[in-house]
Amino acid sequence: MATLGLSEADRKAVEDFRQDVVDPSRNALVIVDFWAEWCGPCKQLAPVLEQVAAEYEPKGVKLVKVNVDENRFIASQFRVQSIPTVYAVFQGQPVADLSQARTASQLKQMLDQILAQLPIESEEKMQAAEIAPLIAMAEEILEGGDAERALSVYAQIAEMAPDNVEVRAGQARAFVALGQLDEAQAVLDAVPEGAGHDALLERARAALSLARDAKPVADLSAVQARVAANPDDHAARFELANGFMANGDRQAAADALLEIIARERDWNDNAARTQLLKLFEAVGLEDPWVSAQRRRLSAILFG
Incomplete structure (x- = not known):
């Protein structure tokens, strides 16, 4: 964004935009919300953007608000013709127009699609890379028949990643293997809907269902x-x-x-x-x- 020939105020606006949006967007996805104090729809959309941005911060998402009355040059560079206008910016470039999203679910759906296609550096990805070998070790121990030790390993991983669905599914299967069916059910009940990893959860639920149906028999x-x-x-x-x-x-x-x-x-x-x-x-x-x-x-x- 060239600054030659700009007023001092516009040059400052460009520099602020570079610091707030362009630089962070090198490894994160920045949601840029163009708004104004007099804009009713902007005020209605703001809480939705703030809520989703806070929820998606661990995924590498950041929200920046740009007041068009105070940043006319920035708004003109993005060809903002009406507000609210919302863009997703990555590596200094707009990668998606999010302006049509008016609900949290619509915005999340669009962000999920964008994040799946971009090399975003996020806490979630770094954490997933850190715990992946630990999960593999716990799974190997569980498959080897030492459910008590596997449960202990899963408990340690859960302290690092309490919301990881793969860990929760593994814990549930370990509880099932130990015959602690109520504990397995409690673990699965605590997983929020839409958390993903449906196949892993279904595997744990199937193991629990089988354990409830099938009672150990000493003599068949x-x-x-x-x-x-x-x-x-x-x-x-x-x-x-x-x-x-x-x-x-x-x-x-x-x-x-x-x-x-x-x-x-x-x-x-x-x-x-x-x-x-x-x-x-x-x-x-x-x-x-x-x-x-x-x-x-x-x-x-x-x-």
Whole structure:
């Protein structure tokens, strides 16, 4: 923004704009709100902008207000013809016109789209990079069967990132593995709606649902005998599958559920398929074991 030939006041306005907007926008997204004291719609929009900017500050967003009556040259450079006019600025350049956003949800939707496409440096990204190896370690410990130690690691990470959904989902799964189902439910209930990471949360919820359905059974021989005596006793085989799940034998559980589906796929309003899909969710849809069982299920349904 050239300053040659400008008045002293305009030169100061340009310098202030450079300090307040251009320089911070090198690594952050700056929302520039062009407004005036006499503008009613500006005053209505201001609380929305302030609320969202405060919420998105950890994501690398900053709000700067520019009074057009006091900064006519700046407003002219941005070709402001009516107010409120709101721009998103990154690396000194307008990257989006946010003027049409009038509600917090509209503004958040637009900001989410912009932030997903720009290399913004933010507290969230730095924190995510810092805790990623710790989450991977906790997950490895949990998958290895040491749920108590995994829960301890997740608790330490939660102190660093109390709102991290991935951590909360891991904590819930660790509680489930320890049989502390009410604690797992409390963790999941505390996650706000729209927090993201839906797949991770669904995995934890599926694990919790399975744990509530399936009670550990010390001796499955009686129900196994019922299945052996009558292979079409699907209720007994379903009970056997839940017993296997509760005892940690996911392969035997999947075998039993797939056998029910093969014999009577719609039995009990698709109870076996529903339970099998919960098992897939709990294990993790990207897990190679789940992929193998899905292929078995497809062969039964479409073979």
